[in-house]
Amino acid sequence: MFKVTPNRHEQHLRELLADHQGVVTSDRWWAYDHLPLARRQVCWSHLQRDFQAQAEGSGAEHELGTAGLRICERLFWAWEVYQHTHDRRQLQLEIRALRRELKPILRQYRGKAPRYKRSRGLARNLLKAWPALWTFATRPGVTPTNNHAERGLRGAVIYRKLSLGSQSDQGEQRIERLLSASISCRLQHRSLFAYLAELLDNHARGDPLPQLA
Numbered sequence: 001m002f003k004v005t006p007n008r009h010e011q012h013l014r015e016l017l018a019d020h021q022g023v024v025t026s027d028r029w030w031a032y033d034h035l036p037l038a039r040r041q042v043c044w045s046h047l048q049r050d051f052q053a054q055a056e057g058s059g060a061e062h063e064l065g066t067a068g069l070r071i072c073e074r075l076f077w078a079w080e081v082y083q084h085t086h087d088r089r090q091l092q093l094e095i096r097a098l099r100r101e102l103k104p105i106l107r108q109y110r111g112k113a114p115r116y117k118r119s120r121g122l123a124r125n126l127l128k129a130w131p132a133l134w135t136f137a138t139r140p141g142v143t144p145t146n147n148h149a150e151r152g153l154r155g156a157v158i159y160r161k162l163s164l165g166s167q168s169d170q171g172e173q174r175i176e177r178l179l180s181a182s183i184s185c186r187l188q189h190r191s192l193f194a195y196l197a198e199l200l201d202n203h204a205r206g207d208p209l210p211q212l213a
Helices: 010-016 030-034 044-055 059-085 088-109 120-128 147-163 169-187 192-205
Strands: 024-026 040-042
Touching: 010 030, 040 044, 044 059, 044 120, 059 088, 088 120, 147 169, 169 192
Parallel strands: 024 040
Antiparallel strands: none
């Protein structure tokens, strides 16, 4: 579902997830920090981009980024293999090895020495969120990225850039509901037109409305 809010602050996320008890897969945006780490999965696609940005730097920044990219490559390969074998024990063995390798690296590059000036922020942030990096290895149904959600957001992001949004609360509510219906129908291989036509017909007759959930 889509929710249009004035900003990405924590209060709106709390309202959106008020009754949600599952795992939230996301980037490292600070508004997610109120969630328990056991209920988070940090997106490794976002981490890969962060490490790439570091690797394009120099000195310690480049070293951390290069090491991080190697970890990402091996992690994505382990996940790819798991997608075919469904051998969670083997996945956990691979992830355990990556954890043992990455943690000392992050501890090194979080240092206070001047050479770590441009690497310590990322290193410290990842150590703080450490358990949330690996939730996918132990929780069925959790993936190491939020690529599925990012693909679902793409149409809404393009719409926002082209239309500049609505100028009223009622208009924003209409947009978020139509976007939610649109992506839900696409994921369920249903016709959006057919769904909306049935919805309007049933509403006019006072019949139960068709459900998307």
